[in-house]
Structure formats: C-alpha cells, structure tokens
Amino acid sequence: METISILPPELIRMVIAVIIIISFLFLNAIMMGYAERKIAGHVQRRPGPMEVGSHGILQMIVDGVKLVGKELLIPFNVDRTLFRVAPLLSFTPVILPLLVIPFSEKLQARDLNLGLIFIVTMGSVNVMALLVGGWGSNNKYSMFGAMRAVAQSIAYEIPILLSLLAVVLMCNTFSLKEIVAAQQNIWFVFLQPVAFLIYVVAGLAETNRNPFDLPEAESELTAGFHTEYSGMGFSLFFIGEYTNMFIVASVATVLFLGGWHGPHLPYGEYLGVVWFFLKVYLLLFLMIMVRWTYPRVRFDQLLNFAWKYLVPFSLVNLLITAVLVKL
Amino acid sequence: MKQYFSELYTGGKSLVEGLGVTMKALFSPIVTVQYPREEIDITPNYRGHIDLILDTGKNTYLCISCGMCEKSCPSDCIKVKGKKMEGEKKKSLVLFDLDFTKCSLCGTCVEVCPKDALEYSQEYNLAAFTKEAFHFDILKRLEERRI
Ligand code: SF4
Numbered sequence: 001m002e003t004i005s006i007l008p009p010e011l012i013r014m015v016i017a018v019i020i021i022i023s024f025l026f027l028n029a030i031m032m033g034y035a036e037r038k039i040a041g042h043v044q045r046r047p048g049p050m051e052v053g054s055h056g057i058l059q060m061i062v063d064g065v066k067l068v069g070k071e072l073l074i075p076f077n078v079d080r081t082l083f084r085v086a087p088l089l090s091f092t093p094v095i096l097p098l099l100v101i102p103f104s105e106k107l108q109a110r111d112l113n114l115g116l117i118f119i120v121t122m123g124s125v126n127v128m129a130l131l132v133g134g135w136g137s138n139n140k141y142s143m144f145g146a147m148r149a150v151a152q153s154i155a156y157e158i159p160i161l162l163s164l165l166a167v168v169l170m171c172n173t174f175s176l177k178e179i180v181a182a183q184q185n186i187w188f189v190f191l192q193p194v195a196f197l198i199y200v201v202a203g204l205a206e207t208n209r210n211p212f213d214l215p216e217a218e219s220e221l222t223a224g225f226h227t228e229y230s231g232m233g234f235s236l237f238f239i240g241e242y243t244n245m246f247i248v249a250s251v252a253t254v255l256f257l258g259g260w261h262g263p264h265l266p267y268g269e270y271l272g273v274v275w276f277f278l279k280v281y282l283l284l285f286l287m288i289m290v291r292w293t294y295p296r297v298r299f300d301q302l303l304n305f306a307w308k309y310l311v312p313f314s315l316v317n318l319l320i321t322a323v324l325v326k327l
Numbered sequence: 328m329k330q331y332f333s334e335l336y337t338g339g340k341s342l343v344e345g346l347g348v349t350m351k352a353l354f355s356p357i358v359t360v361q362y363p364r365e366e367i368d369i370t371p372n373y374r375g376h377i378d379l380i381l382d383t384g385k386n387t388y389l390c391i392s393c394g395m396c397e398k399s400c401p402s403d404c405i406k407v408k409g410k411k412m413e414g415e416k417k418k419s420l421v422l423f424d425l426d427f428t429k430c431s432l433c434g435t436c437v438e439v440c441p442k443d444a445l446e447y448s449q450e451y452n453l454a455a456f457t458k459e460a461f462h463f464d465i466l467k468r469l470e471e472r473r474i
C-alpha cells in the first residue's frame with residue numbers, strides 16, 4: 001500500500017472529498033425520504049406529500065427544519081452518555097465507506113486495497129449504534145429492538161460476506177476500483193446471479209429495512225431502538241439509515257452491476273458517475289418497492305431464512321466459484 | 328429436501344408476484360380526492376342537518392306548525408312556533424330553530440312530520456369556533472332559497 005501522505009495537496013483533496021460526501025449524505029436523505037413517501041403514496045394509490053412546494057417537493061426540507069427546531073428530550077434515568085453517543089455512532093461510520101467507493105474512474109476519494117473489507121467493517125459499526133441507543137434508552141422496547149438488531153446482523157452479515165467473497169475470488173482483489181475495472185466486458189451479476197440475489201436480500205436485512213425491520217417494528221415495539229429519540233437525535237438515525245441503504249446499493253453496483261461502466265460518454269472517467277448513480281438509484285427504488293410490498297417477517301422466520309437458505313446457498317456458491325476459478 | 332426447494336420456489340414466485348401487484352398500483356391513477364381543492368358530489372342519501380322543504384309551486388314551506396317534530400325530537404333540539412296572521416286561515420311559521428349541537432341525526436322529525444315538510448340537507452362543511460354557530464335558523468335558510 002502506498003504510504004498515506006499527509007502533504008497539503010492530498011490533505012486538501014481529502015477535506016474537499018469529505019465535505020462533498022457529507023453534503024451529499026444530507027441531500028441523499030432528503031431525496032430518499034421524499035421518494036419513499038411519494039412511492040409509498042402511489043403504491044397505495046394516493047398522491048403522497050402534496051402541500052409544501054409543487055407536489056410536496058419541499059416537504060422533507062420543512063420536516064428537517066422542524067426536527068432541528070425540536071427539543072432533544074432525554075428521558076429520566078437513561079444512560080446519558082450512551083444515549084447521546086448513539087445517534088453520532090449511527091451517523092459517523094456511514095461517511096467513511098463513501099470515501100472508498102469509486103463513483104467513476106477518477107472520482108474516488110481514496111482507493112484502499114482493502115476497500116471492500118473496510119466497507120463491511122464500517123457497516124457493522126452501525127449495529128453498535130443501535131445496540132448502544134437501545135441499551136442506553138433504559139426502556140424495554142428499545143432494549144428489544146437493540147437485541148433484535150444484533151441477532152439479525154450476526155445472522156445476515158455472514159451471507160453478505162460469503163456472497164461478496166465469491167466476487168473477490170473471481171477478481172483476486174479487495175480494491176473496489178480494480179473490481180469495477182474487471183467488469184469491463186461482463187458485469188458480475190451475470191456470472192454470479194446467486195451471489196447478487198443473496199447480497200441484495202441480506203443487504204436489506206443489514207439496513208434494517210422492511211421486511212426485515214424488526215429492530216424498529218412499530219407495531220410491536222413502538223419504534224424499537226429509537227423510541228426515545230426526538231429532534232436531531234432521531235434525524236441522525238434516519239440519515240444513517242438512508243445512507244446505509246445508499247452504501248449497500250453502491251456496493252452492489254460496484255461488485256455486481258459494473259460500477260461506472262455503461263454506454264460511452266464524453267469525459268468517461270468522470271461522467272461514469274452518471275451510470276453509477278443510475279444503477280444505485282434503481283436498486284434503491286427496488287428497495288423502496290420491497291418495503292411497500294411485503295409484510296414484516298416474524299423473528300424466527302428471519303433467522304430461519306438466514307441460516308437455512310442464505311448461508312448454505314452462499315457457501316455452495318462460494319465453493320463452486322472457488323473450484324471454477326481454480327480450474 | 329424436496330420440500331426445501333419447493334418452498335424456495337413457491338416463496339420466491341409469490342414474492343415476485345407481490346412486487347408485480349405493487350408495481351401495477353404504482354402506475355395506476357390515484358383514487359383519493361385532494362379535498363379542499365377538489366370535491367366530489369355527495370351521495371343523495373347523505374343525512375345532514377334537517378331543512379324545510381321548499382314547495383316550488385307555492386314558493387313556500389309545507390310546514391303547518393303542528394309541532395310534532397318538536398315534541399318527538401329525542402334530543403329536544405327543535406323549536407317551532409306558528410302564529411295566525413291577519414286574514415289567514417292557517418298558521419304561519421315565525422320560528423323554526425335547530426340546535427345542531429344536540430341533534431343526533433336520528434331522523435325522527437323527518438319521519439314524523441305529517442306534511443313531509445322536512446328533509447336532510449347536503450351540508451357537510453360544518454366547522455366553527457362557537458357553539459352558537461350551530462344554532463341554525465332553518466326558517467331563514469328557507470327564505471334564502473325562495474325565489
Ligand atoms: S334528527 Fe332527531 S335529534 Fe335531530 S332534530 Fe330531528 S328528531 Fe331531533
């Protein structure tokens with residue numbers, strides 16, 4: 001690995017990248033929140049937000065202002081430190097994976113040669129945030145939500161890793177940039193359809209999205225781990241969730257859908273970002289549709305599905321890949 | 328083992344079908360009405376508060392001020408008063424008040440009226456800040472409809 005230079009030009013580049021990424025996080029959360037509500041509306045054959053701005057386009061901004069203006073309630077008898085740390089813990093780690101994602105050939109903050117591992121690691125820190133928040137809230141619903149989050153994430157992180165490993169075996173690198181470059185001719189979704197399916201399903205569970213949203217299951221646990229959060233504490237969780245979705249979709253795009261590859265564009269090394277975002281948002285659209293289509297699974301179903309279907313299938317898939325690569 | 332795969336197949340198939348259903352709904356026209364901006368016609372069976380029927384032929388009410396509705400109202404919210412005017416054979420209405428805050432919309436007054444002089448209005452946009460706003464002067468409402 002190249003020595004990380006902290007010389008000014010590199011430092012400035014990183015600072016700019018982080019600023020762009022953080023502002024993008026908020027933009028993404030606003031767009032996704034709006035899209036989610038609009039799509040939810042139309043799936044249920046109602047128009048969704050309509051009042052603020054044309055077709056409610058400003059609704060999420062107004063909601064954001066409302067949340068910022070709200071008091072951060074800290075209930076009696078909670079663990080104050082943990083309670084305050086949890087939203088930050090859910091928000092901060094989601095920024096880091098975006099630093100290594102190659103948006104296009106030249107738009108990447110830093111190409112780590114262990115990029116994929118880095119992303120997966122950061123992804124699991126999010127569960128810590130749920131656990132800390134749920135535990136710190138001193139409330140049985142939050143506690144249940146946190147416990148569920150942990151059990152769920154232990155079960156689903158294995159198939160995620162195994163399915164990603166199949167791709168890694170094929171291109172022999174953990175660097176995301178090189179993985180995308182290896183898909184110049186054929187996207188890995190065609191070579192590894194099973195791994196792709198497993199990754200998308202387990203990724204849904206990893207982001208705690210419906211039908212795997214057991215940690216927040218509002219009909220059973222009020223709001224699960226974020227029951228006690230209000231104002232900005234809640235919005236940080238919310239932004240964290242949407243960014244996590246974005247990361248899961250980008251990893252799927254990078255590993256299976258050919259990243260920035262697409263029909264030729266002028267300045268391809270930069271404008272590949274168009275294809276990248278197109279693929280990511282198509283996947284996100286699918287995730288939203290899934291949320292508004294399926295009912296929530298029961299907890300035993302959730303674990304059964306992971307251990308009885310996803311894990312064996314990803315293991316067999318990995319084995320076959322390994323054998324084929326060796327041949 | 329066979330069940331294992333058949334469950335996977337049927338489960339997967341039903342999931343795809345489910346997505347198809349919501350996809351179709353996503354692109355179908357919406358069915359809700361944006362109420363203050365759009366309104367739909369209200370069903371003729373709608374029971375609003377009571378109103379006097381206007382007899383278009385005689386251009387007046389049918390009520391004979393018998394007071395049956397007032398007496399039969401279980402919530403005691405109708406007040407009717409009639410008076411014999413100079414040179415008239417029948418009594419004329421001078422007062423027909425409805426206290427809508429108490430009305431239970433039971434319809435007894437409409438049923439009991441010997442002249443079928445009452446009907447349900449079609450009004451549903453009822454909201455106000457005071458109780459008094461719901462003391463309707465039914466007679467005045469009739470006068471307004473007169474030609
Ligand atoms: S509908 Fe019933 S409660 Fe209302 S005014 Fe008539 S009789 Fe009274």
Ligand code: SF4
Pocket residue numbers: 389390391392393394395396397407439440441442443444445
């Ligand atoms: S019962 Fe009919 S006719 Fe008699 S006072 Fe009431 S509205 Fe008039």
